[in-house]
Amino acid sequence: MSDPSGERLAVRKTYKLFIGGAFPRSESGRSYVVTDTHGNFLANAALASRKDARDAVVAARAAVKPWSKAPAYNRGQILYRVAEMLEGRRAQFVTEVLDAEGVSSSEAARLVDAAIDRWVWYAGWADKYAQALGSSNPVAGPYFDFSTPEPTGVVAVLAPQSSSLLGLVSVVAPVIVSGNAAVVVASEQQPLPAITLSEVLATSDLPAGVVNLLTGLTAEIAPWLASHLDVNAIDLTGAPLELWPELERAASDNVKRVLRPTETEAEWSADPGLRRISTFVETKTVWHPIGV
Amino acid sequence: MTLTAAAIPTDVASSDAALRRFLHGLPGVDQVGADARAAALGTRSIKTTAKRWAIDTAISMIDLTTLEGQDTHGKVKALCAKGVRPDPTDATCPRVAAICVYPDLVAIAKEQLGDSGVKVASVATNFPSGRAALSVKLADVRAAVADGADEIDMVIDRGAFLSGRYLEVYDEIVQVKAACGVAHLKVILETGELATYDNVRRASWLAMLAGGDFIKTSTGKVSPAATLPVTLVMLEAVRDFREATGRQIGVKPAGGIRTTKDAMRYLVMVNETAGDDWLTPDWFRIGASGLLNDLLQQRHKLTTGHYDGPDYVTID
Amino acid sequence: MGKLFDYAPAPESRAIVNIGASYGLFINGEFVDPVDGEPFKTVNPASEEVLAEVSAAGPQDVDRAVTAARRAFDTTWSRMPGRERAKYLFRIARIIQERARELAVLESLDNGKPIKESRDVDLPLVAAHFFYYAGWADKLKYSGYGETPLGVAGQVIPWNFPLLMLAWKIAPALACGNTVVLKPAETTPLTALAFAEICQQAELPPGVVNILTGAGETGRALVEHSGIDKIAFTGSTEVGKAIAKSVAGTRKRLTLELGGKAANIVFDDAPIDQAIEGIVGGIFFNQGHVCCAGSRLLVQESVADDVLERLRRRMSTLRLGDPLDKNTDVGAINSAAQLQKIRELSQIGEDEGAERWSAACEIPDRGFWYPPTVFTGVTQAHRIAREEIFGPVLSVLTFRTPDEAVEKANNTPYGLSAGVWTDKGSRILSMANRLRAGVVWANTFNKFDPTSPFGGYKESGFGREGGRHGLEGYLR
The missing domain is CATH 3.40.309.10 (Aldehyde Dehydrogenase; Chain A, domain 2)
Structure with missing residues (x-):
């Protein structure tokens, strides 16, 4: 059958979740409509349930051991590979960021470029953050004493609501660079660049389960992650401010490390510093006697 | 304790304490260094004439094994036929060293193999866990020997070993050895359950002191089974034991050795650790099943110059 | 070794490398003929076969290279955001990985070291070194050594690990925003010249890396050139002392990695x-x-x-x-x-x-x-x-x-x-x-890693290469 207009009909992508390296639909069978900033239909995204969150935590936990044991150099190479793959799909991301955030195309391009460079920045930290955050401690006594950072484990990340790609990368990369595994809840209204990013992650030699990505209602999923006893830390960056106290209280049940939300969304283009890495590592100090 | 193994006290097996003193006085094994050495040997490149020699040698060292609950007379017969003539199309292909089966199948294997030169090996002592009364284990061994087993593959009591009851492990090996009569005794350490290379070295010496003829890595039922570093530590042990006592002990890695490349790596390790004296089926065995077909396929490749597929070797 | 299992020859293919008959000097992003230098031959020490003819840079060539490096420093490299310098170095690291086997064979041909080592030790470390310092280029403020580059670095390296020593010198220098003139050893120039090609493939701005082949005289001319801000030398203690004397009383910064008797x-x-x-x-x-x-x-x-x-x-x-x-x-x-x-x-x-x-x-x-x-x-x-x-x-x-x-x-x-x-x-x-x-x-020996500082006490030299400490010699 020929198309009377002479134009080819595009094949649309199904946007799904990203759990344990696979792309499942929500186990709940639910989806929700994602629109651009003008209200035009873009896609039906999967509406993740608490069970999807639970599955994502299981996948993340399984990934912690191999990922945290991987040499720092290897983790850095993989993060750099993410930047390479992202660069290769730059045009696609510019379009998606433009649709999601309603910015100009030049601004969308700038944001995508910054997101790529952000992966490069964190790739470089993989074998350096321990040199910045660790120390050799001159204790008084015949002991060799040193402190090194180790990943905390499974980190739940509530991604920023406004910055759909640069903000997302800026919160995910510092969590995984040290060897943590992440369960990420994407921006509720602008989840599509996040799903596409998960396609990049799936083809960048990143082991399955290191990043798991859920789309849906932050307020619905976040409490389950905040109270989950097998989650070690939670980044509340993208949490609705009215929900923050409740989430932080829930997180205290197993003494999660918590990164609090800010009053207004951060300026993601700024130098990220080390705080987002240091929040999600434990410092281990080792003492050893010195003697013949 | 010096590094030399030359001084084995005469009362080494008089008590747990004496065994502990000796075994814990053996030089330590640095895990990282042992792994690195094994990996380095694994990069040797075996080509052309060397590969041909190594493939045939590897075939001749195989204890062709079937140890399944579903084993039948038919399966054992087929395996025996294959062991005697691995490549029906090529009479120059060597036979394997032994067929390894459960004790109740020894008689059928013996009958099949006859005077082919392929030996019958049997796992005994309540393989693979070894969890049974000593009397039961010894009966298991005697039955297999009575049915014609040339070689017995026993398992040590890992529980006793790990809890430091070395004398118990030692005595059990001594008794099994006695029950073997003329049959050769291979002592399975089950290195996958011993956790450290230090333990592998100690278990190797314990088995050798107690009279084992071979030390063997694994049952194949526990993961990891044979690994290159574990085999390296065991080869160092038999080398040093011979220096100390004059007695030569064989080594058998078993389980997880599936490809020609794997087998080459083991032979390289024997060559560069223990040397020529161990490069024969009398002193080095490989416990395997699927490995044989991969060796045969590689052998075809060397002969014909092209690769063939699984349809061109006989299934077990 | 026993006699039963006789390993047959297993030669790595030489066809992977393409050695030119002769090479010029790499100045300002191009291979150029020397102005006042003489050609010399580099041989395969395993066969004494001549591999190629290379140029010994004379004093004028040294001057050209230093001038090119100065220009690149002033106009592009020191002004470029660290983030962009980083990406050039990542590119170089990737190209080295892509061409690793070729470079390993070339190294073994020119140096005589076993392919097993050039393949499994030298080349992986070379790539890793560029990766490591690439990551520092936009993080200098975390180094503790300042963020300002020194200028033009003159670097003289030995023949024992030709490409690895090049990496130890060039990667931190470039990461910090310096430009370099590097002289490989007389007997092992070929991988440095291959590296020059890699700089071209990476589209590194001209003059950021300059490679001058030659012997002791070329090295002396480089070290003594007034346009150099920093000298990094790896080699014998004897030559190291002579260099230290020659820079005495100048503003040239110096790091030395010399002999040992461990x-x-x-x-x-x-x-x-x-x-x-x-x-x-x-x-x-x-x-x-x-x-x-x-x-x-x-x-x-x-x-x-x-x-x-x-x-x-x-x-x-x-x-x-x-x-x-x-x-x-x-x-x-x-x-x-x-x-x-x-x-x-x-x-x-x-x-x-x-x-x-x-x-x-x-x-x-x-x-x-x-x-x-x-x-x-x-x-x-x-x-x-x-x-x-x-x-x-x-x-x-x-x-x-x-x-x-x-x-x-x-x-x-x-x-x-x-x-x-x-x-x-x-x-x-x-x-x-x-x-x-x-x-x-x-309980180990001869282990190297780009994250780990390396260098000597006493007459084995001063300064460290590798790790965060490796930045110190290239920042003020």
Whole structure:
């Protein structure tokens, strides 16, 4: 059958979740409509349930051991590979960021470029953050004493609501660079660049389960992650401010490390510093006697 | 304790304490260094004439094994036929060293193999866990020997070993050895359950002191089974034991050795650790099943110059 | 090694490299003919075959290169955001990974080192070094050494790890925003010239990296050039001292990585089989052409006989021969001159009464070779216990107590590295505290990593390469 207009009909992508390296639909069978900033239909995204969150935590936990044991150099190479793959799909991301955030195309391009460079920045930290955050401690006594950072484990990340790609990368990369595994809840209204990013992650030699990505209602999923006893830390960056106290209280049940939300969304283009890495590592100090 | 193994006290097996003193006085094994050495040997490149020699040698060292609950007379017969003539199309292909089966199948294997030169090996002592009364284990061994087993593959009591009851492990090996009569005794350490290379070295010496003829890595039922570093530590042990006592002990890695490349790596390790004296089926065995077909396929490749597929070797 | 299992030749293909008949100098992003330099030949030390003709840069060539580097520093490289410099270095690292096998073969051809080592040690470390410092380029404010580059760095490197030494020099310099003029060693110029091509493939701005081939005279002209802000030298202590004299009273910054005579100390509770590997790797890795080689074995008397017996047995399995054969453990001595030096010092060892034992190796007819050799009965007074031989020759001394081991180990003007073998952790740390050496390996030896600082005490030089510390020499 020929198309009377002479134009080819595009094949649309199904946007799904990203759990344990696979792309499942929500186990709940639910989806929700994602629109651009003008209200035009873009896609039906999967509406993740608490069970999807639970599955994502299981996948993340399984990934912690191999990922945290991987040499720092290897983790850095993989993060750099993410930047390479992202660069290769730059045009696609510019379009998606433009649709999601309603910015100009030049601004969308700038944001995508910054997101790529952000992966490069964190790739470089993989074998350096321990040199910045660790120390050799001159204790008084015949002991060799040193402190090194180790990943905390499974980190739940509530991604920023406004910055759909640069903000997302800026919160995910510092969590995984040290060897943590992440369960990420994407921006509720602008989840599509996040799903596409998960396609990049799936083809960048990143082991399955290191990043798991859920789309849906932050307020619905976040409490389950905040109270989950097998989650070690939670980044509340993208949490609705009215929900923050409740989430932080829930997180205290197993003494999660918590990164609090800010009053207004951060300026993601700024130098990220080390705080987002240091929040999600434990410092281990080792003492050893010195003697013949 | 010096590094030399030359001084084995005469009362080494008089008590747990004496065994502990000796075994814990053996030089330590640095895990990282042992792994690195094994990996380095694994990069040797075996080509052309060397590969041909190594493939045939590897075939001749195989204890062709079937140890399944579903084993039948038919399966054992087929395996025996294959062991005697691995490549029906090529009479120059060597036979394997032994067929390894459960004790109740020894008689059928013996009958099949006859005077082919392929030996019958049997796992005994309540393989693979070894969890049974000593009397039961010894009966298991005697039955297999009575049915014609040339070689017995026993398992040590890992529980006793790990809890430091070395004398118990030692005595059990001594008794099994006695029950073997003329049959050769291979002592399975089950290195996958011993956790450290230090333990592998100690278990190797314990088995050798107690009279084992071979030390063997694994049952194949526990993961990891044979690994290159574990085999390296065991080869160092038999080398040093011979220096100390004059007695030569064989080594058998078993389980997880599936490809020609794997087998080459083991032979390289024997060559560069223990040397020529161990490069024969009398002193080095490989416990395997699927490995044989991969060796045969590689052998075809060397002969014909092209690769063939699984349809061109006989299934077990 | 036994006789039954005779490894057939397994040569790595040489077809992967394409060596030009002659090479110019790499100045301002292009290969150019020398203005006042003479051509010279580089040979394969395993066969004495001429590999290529290369140009020795003269003083005017040095000046051109320094000028190009200065221009690149002023106009592009020092002004570029660290983030962008980083991406150039990542590109270079990736290209090195992509061309790793080719570079490994080229290195083995020109240097004589076994392909096993160039493939599995040198090249992976080269790429890793560029990756590591790429990551620093936009993080200098976290270094603790400031963020301002020095300017133009003149870098002179040795022939033992040609491309790796290049990486150690160029990667941190560029990461910090400096531009470089690098002179590879006279006998091993080819991988540096291949690196120049890699800079072109990476579209590195012209003048950021300049490669001048040549011998000592070229190096002297570079070091003495007034347009240089920083000199980084790796090589002999003798030349290092001369460089230090020549820059005295100038504003040129200097880092030196010089000779060594490392003690490898084996206690009676050492993990013996791994210690033997460490002794062998410590001195026979790269034919002993390693400044941090464990050239003095200090073994506790109670285990000395056992260690030596095991050592000789292990040495008998070393395979000497064609560097391109994948099973070669010991390759060719890099040059006739170096071979001569090794022979002389070995002869002196024998004349002084030390007992010599060499592994029985078949020595090829052509090329420069020296069998793995161990001297026993050596004392602190022997020249072979004091002078750097820079070859596969080990001197064995004994000790009775930890104190004696420390005294003997430190009884040298050098202080680059040391090894300690014992199962006792606290002893490792106390030995490490007391050894006057920049790197102390415990239950391992000759380990290198871009994240780990390397460099010497005393006459082994100053400054560190690798790690965060490696940035210090290139920042103000």
